[in-house]
Amino acid sequence: MERLMKSIRIGINDKIFLKDPDSSDLGKRIVKQSILMIDEMGFESFTFRKLGAQIGSNESSIYRYFENKHKLLLYLASWYWGWLEYKMVFATNAIPDPNEKLQTAINVLTQTVKEDDSFSHVNEVLLNKIVINEYSKSYLTKEVDQENKEGYFEIYKRLVNRLxxxxxxxxKDYPYPASLASSVLEGALHQYFLTEHFPKLTDCNESVSPTQFFTDLVLRTLTYNNDG
Amino acid sequence: MERLMKSIRIGINDKIFLKDPDSSDLGKRIVKQSILMIDEMGFESFTFRKLGAQIGSNESSIYRYFENKHKLLLYLASWYWGWLEYKMVFATNAIPDPNEKLQTAINVLTQTVKEDDSFSHVNEVLLNKIVINEYSKSYLTKEVDQENKEGYFEIYKRLVNRLxxxxxxxxKDYPYPASLASSVLEGALHQYFLTEHFPKLTDCNESVSPTQFFTDLVLRTLTYNNDG
DNA sequence: ATATATTGATAGTAATACTATTATTTTTGA
DNA sequence: TCAAAAATAATAGTATTACTATCAATATAT
Incomplete structure (x- = not known):
């Protein structure tokens, strides 16, 4: 798996960047270091000027890769969802039984990332943390419809639809499959956030994972029968 | 109900503001106009300078009420959740049957607000829209633990706990009541957002409401029996 | 009528989020 | 291998943001 993951490339809508960060050493340093810094200081405090200082490059050079930090966040998020999608498809592909397949998908999609593959310049552990803390900000904007039209959320949408x-x-009779799917993906991020910052608002903790909660929730929801 | 709502006051942690906006005409104009403007232009574009220009007041005067726009957002959100809590408690108080009580609570908590009471200076319809689009930003920050410690999220937490x-x-045997409660409240905001901007990621639309989805979800989850 | 509190006006600062221009270095491909 | 092209760096500059400070004007309360 690691070897496979090492060589995959996430296909990201090329309108998100001005110049593909995967195409140069500087681009990769931008991505790698931005992940460390956004995790460290939060998206609001992060600036291209600070990033430039850290990677020993110039602010203006970074602007040649990304229009602004919002676009960089969209890029990182797309990368993350593309990577998760790959893991999910890979893990579920060979499973014929729909129940087991769904169970496996929920496992992959709602688990935290424990270690990065250390081959790629992308640290998936930190990226997972960034998505938990910052992803909502990428779409809770006045420009969301325009950006959606331009395809910046395609990978995420595809992932929700697959689920x-x-x-x-x-x-096939359950009336809200799309809402349930989007609730699982978004809800998993939220439950992780709550576990960290609002433990009284969740039952998840060190021994109970969001995966357990959502696996149970989906099981109950889809195998419900009203004779009980 | 309208008459009652007219005179209620939402008790908001007074560390959120420097001077109670409810205590003066200027304060009320700040709150009223900020709701209109945040709804109109989004939280990112909204500034105290612009707000001052709109209400014919001075930027520096607004800073005497709120330290910054983040605190103003916390104030508006607290007001909203306090108001919802009041509506929920009022609506469920007299109901003895736990099932019916829960059903009613979910109704109140996941419905959109259709008209404001027009007595208060707070437009609840727009405030509901603001909470859908901006609430996450109030806690997805590096300061969340400190601010939580200072009690800025008390009302929201109380509401989740009540649910x-x-x-x-x-x-009483369901193992994830807190997670389910937080998922319903947060998920309702999210489903409304999806309905508006990502219709393919939800089954909610003009004829199917998030209320129906969550009512059904909670019913299935809590009355599940594994004989089926 | 006067002290006090509130609001307004003006100005100023550091940082952000860029853009523009020009210089320098690196890459490439004839 | 050398010249052209591309990429990066350096420097400077602009408009806006997010404030803070000071002082003047006005309303209010005793």
Missing amino acids: GEMIVAVN | GEMIVAVN
Whole structure:
């Protein structure tokens, strides 16, 4: 798996960047260091000037890769969701039983990332933390419809839809597969956030994972029968 | 109900503001106009300078009420959740049956606000939209733990806990009442957002409401029996 | 009528989020 | 291998943001 992951490339909508950061050493340093810095100081405090100082490069050079830090966040998020999608498809592909397939998908999608593959310049552990803390900010904007039209959220949407299809495969009569799928993905991020900062608002903790909560939730929801 | 709501006052942690905006005409104009402007231009573009220009007051005067726009957002959010809490407690108070009580609570908590009471200086319809689009930004910050310690999220937490208790009252064996409660509240905001901007990621639309989705979800989850 | 509190006006600062221009270095490909 | 092209760096500059400070004007309360 690691060897495979090492060589994959996430296909990201090329309107998100001005110059593909994967195409040069500077581009990779921008991505790598921005992940460390956004995790460290938070997206609000992060600036291209600070990033330039850290990587020994110039602010103006970074602007040749990304229009602004918002676009960089969209890039990082797309990378993350693309990577998760790959892991999910890989993990579920060979499973014929719809129940087991869905179960496996939920496992992959709602687990925290424990270690990065250390081959790529992308630290997936930190990227996972960034997505938990910052992803919402990438779409809670006045420009969301325009940016959606331009395809900046395609990978995420595809991932939600894949999960939705697996839900349908388990129970074709369940009336809200898309809402359940989007709730699982978004909710997992939220439950991780709560575990860290608002422990009284969640039952998840060191011994109970969001994966357990959502696995149970989806099971109950899809195998419900009203004779009980 | 309208008459009652007219005179209620939401008790908001007074560390959120420097001077109670409810205590003066200027304070009320700040709150009223900020709601209109944040809804209109989004939180990022909104500034105290622009707000001052709109209400014919001075930027520096606004800073005497709120340290910064983040605190103003915390104030508006607290007001909103306090108002919802009031509506929920009022609506559920007299209901003895736990199932019906929970059902009513979910109704109140996941419905959009259709008209404001027009007595208060707060437009609840717009405030509801603001909470959908901006609330996450109030806690997805590096300062969240400090601010939580100072009690800025008390009302929201109390509301989630109340809902969690109602869930326990319906099914004391369900292992994730807090997570389910927080998922319903947060998820309702998210489903409304998706309906507006990512319709393919939700089953909610003009004829299916997030209320229906979550009512059904909670019903299935709490009345599940594994004989099926 | 006067002290006090509130608001307004003006100005100023450091930082942000860029853009523009020009210089320097690196890459490439004829 | 040398010249052209591309990429990066350095420097400077602009408009805006997010404030703070000071002082003047006005309203209010005793």
